[in-house]
Amino acid sequence: MSALLKSFSTFLGSSIGKKLLVALTGAVLVLFLLGHMIGNLLIFAGPDAINEYGHFLQTMLHGGGVWIARIGLLVSVVVHIVLTIQLTRENRAARTERYGYNATLQASKSSRIMILSGLTILAFIIYHLLHFTVHAGNNYGTYQVILHGENVHDVYKMVIAGFSWLPASIFYIIAMLLLCSHLGHGVSSMFQTLGLATERTRPIYEKIGSAYAALILIGNCSIPIAIYVFHYGR
Amino acid sequence: MASNLNLKLKIWRQPSTNAKGTFQDIDANNIPETASFLEMLDIVNQRIMDGGGDPVAFDHDCREGICGTCSMVINGIPHGPRRGTTACQLHMRLFKSGDTIWIEPFRAKAFPVIKDLAVDRSAFDRIMVAGGFISVRTGSAQDANALPISKDDADSAMDAAECIGCGACVATCKNASAMLFVSAKAGQLNSLPQGQPEKHRRVLGMVQAMDKSGFGNCTNQYECEAACPKGISVRWIAKLNRDYALATVHESLLAPAKGKGGGAA
Numbered sequence: 005m006s007a008l009l010k011s012f013s014t015f016l017g018s019s020i021g022k023k024l025l026v027a028l029t030g031a032v033l034v035l036f037l038l039g040h041m042i043g044n045l046l047i048f049a050g051p052d053a054i055n056e057y058g059h060f061l062q063t064m065l066h067g068g069g070v071w072i073a074r075i076g077l078l079v080s081v082v083v084h085i086v087l088t089i090q091l092t093r094e095n096r097a098a099r100t101e102r103y104g105y106n107a108t109l110q111a112s113k114s115s116r117i118m119i120l121s122g123l124t125i126l127a128f129i130i131y132h133l134l135h136f137t138v139h140a141g142n143n144y145g146t147y148q149v150i151l152h153g154e155n156v157h158d159v160y161k162m163v164i165a166g167f168s169w170l171p172a173s174i175f176y177i178i179a180m181l182l183l184c185s186h187l188g189h190g191v192s193s194m195f196q197t198l199g200l201a202t203e204r205t206r207p208i209y210e211k212i213g214s215a216y217a218a219l220i221l222i223g224n225c226s227i228p229i230a231i232y233v234f235h236y237g238r
Numbered sequence: 239m240a241s242n243l244n245l246k247l248k249i250w251r252q253p254s255t256n257a258k259g260t261f262q263d264i265d266a267n268n269i270p271e272t273a274s275f276l277e278m279l280d281i282v283n284q285r286i287m288d289g290g291g292d293p294v295a296f297d298h299d300c301r302e303g304i305c306g307t308c309s310m311v312i313n314g315i316p317h318g319p320r321r322g323t324t325a326c327q328l329h330m331r332l333f334k335s336g337d338t339i340w341i342e343p344f345r346a347k348a349f350p351v352i353k354d355l356a357v358d359r360s361a362f363d364r365i366m367v368a369g370g371f372i373s374v375r376t377g378s379a380q381d382a383n384a385l386p387i388s389k390d391d392a393d394s395a396m397d398a399a400e401c402i403g404c405g406a407c408v409a410t411c412k413n414a415s416a417m418l419f420v421s422a423k424a425g426q427l428n429s430l431p432q433g434q435p436e437k438h439r440r441v442l443g444m445v446q447a448m449d450k451s452g453f454g455n456c457t458n459q460y461e462c463e464a465a466c467p468k469g470i471s472v473r474w475i476a477k478l479n480r481d482y483a484l485a486t487v488h489e490s491l492l493a494p495a496k497g498k499g500g501g502a503a
Contacts, residue, residue: 011490018445019415019455020482091455095413098347098454104248104261105340107314111412111459118457193458199480202473 019094022087027197029084030190034216036077037187041223044163047237048230051160055151058159085126092119114189121182128179135166142166163227164237173228180224187217243269243330246338247282249294255350255358261340275318275328276301276308279341296355303327303467306402309409310355311342316406316465324404324467344409348416348451359405361451362419368447369440370423372432385431398426400468407462407470413454418462420448421478422470428481438485438493445482 015021043061046054061070114121139145144165147158167173191213195201201209230236245266252259264286269278276298283293299307308325312318318328333339341355349357399422407418424444427433433440456475463472 008490011486014442014446015486015490017449018482019417019449019453020445020479021486023455024479024483091457095415095454095457098414098452099345100347101259101345103311103314103345104250104342105311105314109315109410109461109464111461115457115459116412189458196458196472196476197456197479199476199478199483201476203471206473 019091022091023197026084026087026091027194029080029087030194032076032080033084034187034191034194037183037220038216041220044227045223047160047163047227051149051158052151054160054163055149055156055158059151059154059156062157081126081129085122088119088122112189114185115193118186118189121186124182125179125186128175128182131175132179135172136162160237164231167228167231168238170232173232176228177225180221183224184217184221187220188214191216240270240272241335242267243271243333243335243337245269245278245333245335248338248340249354250342251294251354252343252351254353259351269330271329271331271333273330274301274326275312275330276326278330294355295353297357298326301326304402306404309344309357309359309405311340311344311409313340316344316409317404317467321464322467322469324402327467344405346405346408346414346453348414348453349405349408357405359403361453362403362405362416364451365416365420365444365447366423369436369443370427372427372436374432387431391429395426395429398422398429398470398474401426401466401470402468404467406465406467408453410461410465411454411456412459412461413457415456415462416448416451416453417456417475417478418466418470418472420444421474424481425474425477428477437481438488441478441481441485442489445478 016025043054043057046057064070065072108116134140135142136144142165144162145157147161147165148155149158149161150156167176192201192206192209193213195209196206231238243266247264247266248261249264250259251262264282266278266282269281273281276296279294279296286293297307297309299305301308303324303326306324308317310316310325312325312328317323317325318332320328320332343349343351343355344357344359346357348361349359352358401419401422403419403423405416405419408414408416411417424441427440428437458472458475460472463470
């Protein structure tokens, strides 16, 4: 057992070990984003569809399912952020004297602002949870509707109300743009770090990454834009 | 007819490792465009010495692009603007009269400046000692073709073996990471049958030596591949990541306990 712990601490202490964990937790979050977006898009299928979906999430496994997902996501987010901050600090320390003349050969803009886009997304996640999960500073939690003879949370009304306020819609869209940038580098980077990329496959992963980032951006932004600009549901 | 160039150089001058360095402006007039970049520095140094000054220290050896000794950053790019070319093979005809050229040392905490443009790259030696070799029986040569190696594997290993260990990958990396160098050196041996017996030990040892030397971490921006004078591919980095994961699993879960061998007592 102690030998196993020693191996794990060596792994966690190494640059590649930390990066592998960042890639794996990143993969969890990337897959979550897709599921979350598809769920959100149910708003365009009408109030009943999204309310039924919300009710299903809340009552899955007698209410335990949502907590399993929350704990899994929390662990992934914490590991992802703690390790990337540690890696970034090591990277800064590795070059104390800057170049007098700076040149960039092929590093993408997205790859150069990963820590900035990542930390802004963290701020967004906190705001997003306070806004739609904790209902801090609003009364969205009291919205109820009758669905199949049962009193359930009115998710539809909450989302419409949430995005009818311009500053919230703008912040969501800005956060999604930064998320798109983060995914633009992160998704293909994941394959490289996990050792799955070769000269033949890297261009494919890069295209998949860009397409995925664009899909998440368009899918998620369509909701505040439809509600605020096109008065969907208002 | 070859013409001459008049250049403005901004050269990093640093008397010793812990001294503070600054850029010195030097006018390099009448430089033949047929000179190599290092020959241009030789001319500049001769003029400095003729005036009783301290010449610019820089590393150089073979001057034919194969030894990996020259190590300077020219206008922000290690070995200068021409792809797949070491500084010694860079020619002044690539520049125009009136150009300002910034010349700096490789900058990384793991590569301390010795003087001016010369840096200490012994961190690379420590990485090689930690596993960049194979242990073989010496003595008479073994039979030809006793060890079958596919042509594809041999070619692939040769791609990694092209690394001349100059350190341009570290110099150009936004994080001063040595992953391209380490992955090429480990990868060439890990691709061949002769490298298999020590593969896991090699990967763990070289990565540990790399981390201990204070290099940064790879962020998959692939600046290294673009700056490498030998065009080493970042696919070697992916292979090292994969081999590191396998070596960790082997060491922690699969390898037999140490010292338990020996057979019958």
